[in-house]
Amino acid sequence: MSNAADLLRTAGLPPLEARILLMHVLGWRRTELITRDLEPLDPDAVARFEALCARRVKGEPIAQLTGKREFFGLEFDVTPDVLIPRPETELLVELTLEAVADTPNARVLDLGTGTGAIAISIAHARPDARVWAVDRSNAALDVARGNARALLDTARAGGPVSFVQSDWTGNVDPSLLFEAIVSNPPYIASDDPHLEQGDLRFEPRGALTDDADGLSALRTIIGNAPFLLANRGALWLEHGYDQADDVRALLKARGFTEVRSMRDLAGIERCSGGLFTA
Known part of the structure; x- marks a missing residue:
């Protein structure tokens, strides 16, 4: 044997x-x-x-074969319906937690939640916060809800994370104002050859590319975020290795201040964000 x-x-x-x-x-x-x-x-x-x-x-990804992927010290269920959480995205969680560090009971909105990795990691680190997690895919939301049940104290009044089916902010309650909005949207351009290589071949295309220039989802989020941000609320976005200049320009054109980009552990400008004064 x-x-x-x-x-x-x-x-x-x-x-x-x-x-x-x-x-x-x-x-x-x-x-x-x-x-x-x-x-x-x-x-x-x-x-x-x-x-x-x-x-x-x-070529099938390890995370899909095992159904698990660790992110921010937590183990998330993964299916072919969601993007596999990646280590560089942990920077987005760190920046969001920093943005709301001095705000008790902060409200945070995660756009394009997928597995729920960002939203759940924030809620786990900040049990007092209220987090809303948005995705247009009901299959992805089912995965995220399962991860929330497994990883969070869902008995808390109101629940630590509220899930919303929406194409970006369309179905988000407009009366809510958030201290931080965070997103890891599809930012790979439709003609990028990486889409046909490695693990990306097995992940949901809609979570990877906007089927355009890679900036259309980022433009939409930046354009709509001010309507949902509290005064001096923060917006943080993950983007491609060569998109930092473009994202900073979009943020400044929309009226964001203190705009900056932050590098991941590989030294790549991975996330950009700023504050909006209502």
Whole structure:
């Protein structure tokens, strides 16, 4: 019978990926792959592992194979209906938390929530805040609601996160005013070859590209955000590696002040934002 050592050696994948998939199939911790590496494995488990390896070789993302992805210290469920949370997007959470740090019971709006990773991470870090999470996809909202139930104290009065089906701000209650609005919108241009490469091939196209120049969703959000921001409320947006200049220009043209871009751990200007005086 096969054992863990044999499977890892013959998986045909980078060692880290093979370990992740084998731990997922067996329900083992990483230390068990060492201490139990010669233990005979159930043939069904071996078959499931080999099937996952075959799918990974064809390019299917690890997060979709395991159904999980860690983000901001929390483990989120992932399906093919949502964008896989990425480490660089944690910067967006940090900037939003900084923006509302001195505001008790702050209201935060997350546009294009997907898995709910941004909204839920903010709510987890700031239990006093009220967070609204918007997505046009009902399938994505179902994933986000499930993540909220698993990761947050949903018994709290009013709930820590309110979910809204909407194409950007269209269905958001106009009487609400937010201390911060945050978004990781689709910003890849429709002709970008990366859309046909790697993990992106398996993720929802509408979460990746605006099917235009990559700036149309950013223009819409920047144009509408002032109607929903409290006085000196903050807007923070993730964007592409080469879009910072354009996004700063859009923010300034719409009347935002203290406009700036922040670099991710790779040194790329990843997020831009500013304040709006009502």
